[in-house]
Amino acid sequence: MSLLTFLLPFLFAASIFANIDVDSNGYILYCPCMGRFGNQADHFLGSLAFAKALNRTLALPPWVEYRFGEPKSVQVPFLHYFELEPLSEFHRVISMEDFMENIAPKVWPLNERTSFCYMARGQGTDCNAKEGNPFGPFWDTFSVDFVQSEFYGPLNYDVHHQDMARKWNSRYPIQKSPVLAFTGAPASFPVQQENVGLHKYLKWSRRIVDRAVNFIRNVLPIGAFVGIHLRNGVDWTRACEHLEHSPNLFSAPQCLGYRNELGIASQEMCFPPHDLIAKQVKLAVKDYHAKSVFVSSDNDHLIPFLTKALKRMEVTVHKLANPEPHVDLAILGRANYFIGNCISSFTAFAKRERDVNGLPSGFWGFPPNRTGAAKQKHEEL
Numbered sequence: 001m002s003l004l005t006f007l008l009p010f011l012f013a014a015s016i017f018a019n020i021d022v023d024s025n026g027y028i029l030y031c032p033c034m035g036r037f038g039n040q041a042d043h044f045l046g047s048l049a050f051a052k053a054l055n056r057t058l059a060l061p062p063w064v065e066y067r068f069g070e071p072k073s074v075q076v077p078f079l080h081y082f083e084l085e086p087l088s089e090f091h092r093v094i095s096m097e098d099f100m101e102n103i104a105p106k107v108w109p110l111n112e113r114t115s116f117c118y119m120a121r122g123q124g125t126d127c128n129a130k131e132g133n134p135f136g137p138f139w140d141t142f143s144v145d146f147v148q149s150e151f152y153g154p155l156n157y158d159v160h161h162q163d164m165a166r167k168w169n170s171r172y173p174i175q176k177s178p179v180l181a182f183t184g185a186p187a188s189f190p191v192q193q194e195n196v197g198l199h200k201y202l203k204w205s206r207r208i209v210d211r212a213v214n215f216i217r218n219v220l221p222i223g224a225f226v227g228i229h230l231r232n233g234v235d236w237t238r239a240c241e242h243l244e245h246s247p248n249l250f251s252a253p254q255c256l257g258y259r260n261e262l263g264i265a266s267q268e269m270c271f272p273p274h275d276l277i278a279k280q281v282k283l284a285v286k287d288y289h290a291k292s293v294f295v296s297s298d299n300d301h302l303i304p305f306l307t308k309a310l311k312r313m314e315v316t317v318h319k320l321a322n323p324e325p326h327v328d329l330a331i332l333g334r335a336n337y338f339i340g341n342c343i344s345s346f347t348a349f350a351k352r353e354r355d356v357n358g359l360p361s362g363f364w365g366f367p368p369n370r371t372g373a374a375k376q377k378h379e380e381l
Contacts, residue, residue, distance in 0.1 A: 022103050023057040023092060026174045029099070030182035031129070031138045032061050037325055038251070038345030039189055040064065041202075046157060046187020049195045052091040053159035054168050056180065059099040060084070062141065064134045073134035075141045079205065081326050086203040100142045108179045115146040117183040118153045127151075129183045146181075157186045160194045190251045190345065193258050199352035204330050212330035219318060223291030226284045227335030229347045232271065233299035240270035240343070251348040255363045268365035269342045276365060277302070278309040280339055284362070285315050288336045292316045296328035298346075333357070342366055 028051045032040040040063060051058035062075035079095055087093045094103070115129035122128040126149035130136040139145075152171070159165045172180060180186075187195075204212075216225075243249055247264045248256065255269075256262045268276060281293060292315060295301040306317045320327060325346070332338055332350040340347030342363040351361050 022107055024174070026054075026056045026178045026180070027059055027094075027099065027103070027107070028054065028056045028180050028182070028186065029059045029096070030061060030185050031135060032064050033134050033138060033184050034189065035345070036066065037063060038347075038349055040185075041349050042189050042191040042251070042345055043185035043187045045191045045195045045198045045202075046189075047185050048087070048091060048093075048198055048201075049192070050157050050159055050186045051093075053165035054180075055165075057092040057094055059096045060087070060093050061096050062138075064138060066134075072137040075134075075138055081205055081208060083203045083205055086201045090198065090201045096142065100144075104179075108181075110145075111147055113144065113146050113179075114148050114150050114177070114181065115183055116150050116152055116180055119151055120149075121183060127183045129181075135183070144181075150177075157188060158192065160192070190253055190348065193253070196352060197356075199349075200356040202353075204326070208326050208330050211324070211327045212334065215320065215327070215331060216334060220294065221291045221316060224288045224336040225292040225294055226281060226288060226290045227294045227296070227332040227338045227350075228277075228281060229332060229338075229340040229344065229350065230277070230295060230297040230300070230302060231341045231344050231346070232297065232302075236298065237271060240267060243267060243270055243343075250343045251345045252343050254348045254351055255342040255366050263367070265343060266365060266368070268368075269363060272341075272364035274302070274305060278306070280362070280364065281306065282310065282313065284337045284339060285310065285313055290315060290336060292318055294331055294335060295319045296323070296325075296332055296346075329353070333359075335359075338362070339364060 028047070030047060032043055034040070034043065048058060060078035062077050063081065065074045065076055067074055077095065077097060084093060084095065115127040117127035117129070120126060120128075122131045127146070128135075129146050129149070130139050152168075155167055155171065156164060159168075239249070243265050247260055248258075249265060249270070252265045252269075256265060284290065285293065293306060293310065295303065295306065295317060296319070301319045303317050303319060310317065320331075329346070329350050332340075333353040336359075338350060338354055338359070338361040340350055340361065340363055342365075347363075354361050
C-alpha cells in the first residue's frame with residue numbers, strides 16, 4: 001500500500017473540516033419517531049449517552065407532536081421546551097435547525113445521505129426512513145432525502161457494556177461516515193438504568209418555567225401543594241390489559257426495578273380505582289399540610305370527584321385552564337409531593353426531574369398496602 005493510499009481517508013477528513021466550524025468527530029442525527037413526549041424523552045437521554053460514548057455531536061431533534069385535526073405530525077424545535085446550555089455541560093449538542101442550515105451543506109452532501117437502521121424496515125430491502133407518519137414529515141421538515149441505507153446490525157446502543165462504542169467507531173470511522181442519521185432513536189425504551197441520571201441536564205426553557213411559576217403563584221392558594229398525574233383515557237385502559245403478559249410494561253421499571261426485583265405491576269398501579277386515588281391524595285395532603293392539589297391528566301382530571309373527597313379538608317383542586325403537557329410537567333416538578341402512574345413515561349419524566357432536585361414522589365398502588373406518603377417518608381429515614 002502506498003503512502004498516498006494510506007493517507008487518502010485522512011486527507012479527505014481534513015479537507016471537509018478545514019476552515020469550517022464543525023465537529024471533526026462527526027455528528028449523530030435521529031428521528032424521535034416512537035410514541036409521544038414521554039417516550040421521546042426516554043429515547044433522548046439514551047441518545048445523548050450514545051453520542052457522548054461515540055464522541056460525536058448530537059443534533060437535537062425537534063419533538064414530534066400529534067395535534068387534533070392535523071393529518072401529519074408537527075415538529076416542534078427542541079429548544080422551544082428546553083435550554084441548550086445545560087446539555088452542553090455534559091456533551092456537545094447543536095440544534096437540528098442549526099445543523100441543517102450551517103453544517104449539513106458542508107459535511108453531508110445530498111448524494112451521500114445514508115439512513116442507518118438495524119435491519120430492513122417495512123416493504124423492500126432498505127430502511128425506508130421516510131415511510132409513514134411521523135417518519136416522512138420529520139425528515140421533510142428539513143428537506144432530507146436518503147440515497148441509500150446502511151444496516152448496522154448486530155451492533156446495538158448499549159454503550160455501557162460490551163465495548164460497544166469502540167465497535168461503532170471502528171465500523172463507521174469519521175472518514176467514512178461523518179454523519180450517522182438514524183431512522184429511529186439510537187436508544188432503548190424505557191430509558192436504560194445507567195442513563196436515568198442524565199435528566200439533570202434537561203432544563204425547561206424560560207417560557208415553560210414562567211408559565212409554571214405564574215400558575216403556582218397566581219392560581220394556587222398560598223401554601224404547599226400536592227401534584228398528581230392520572231392516566232385514564234381509553235387507550236390507556238387497553239394498554240393496562242397487557243400487564244399480565246408484560247409485567248415490565250412501558251416505564252414500570254421506575255418503581256418495580258429493571259428486573260422486577262421490587263414487585264410485579266398490578267391493575268391498581270396501572271389504572272387505579274377512584275377510592276384508591278382519594279385515599280392516597282388525602283394521606284399526601286395530610287402529611288404535607290397541603291392547601292391544594294394540582295392534577296395533570298390525558299383525559300379526565302377528576303376535578304369534581306376530588307373536590308368532593310377533599311371538601312372537609314378545605315383543600316382546592318386545580319388544573320390548567322388550557323392544559324399543556326410540558327407546563328403540567330414543570331408544575332408537577334415543583335409540587336411538595338407528587339403521585340404518579342408507575343407505568344407511564346410521562347410520570348417517569350416528572351419523577352426523574354424531582355429525583356434530581358431531591359423532592360419526594362410516590363406511585364398509585366405502590367408499594368401494595370403501603371400507599372401513604374408518611375409511610376414512605378418513614379421508610380426513607
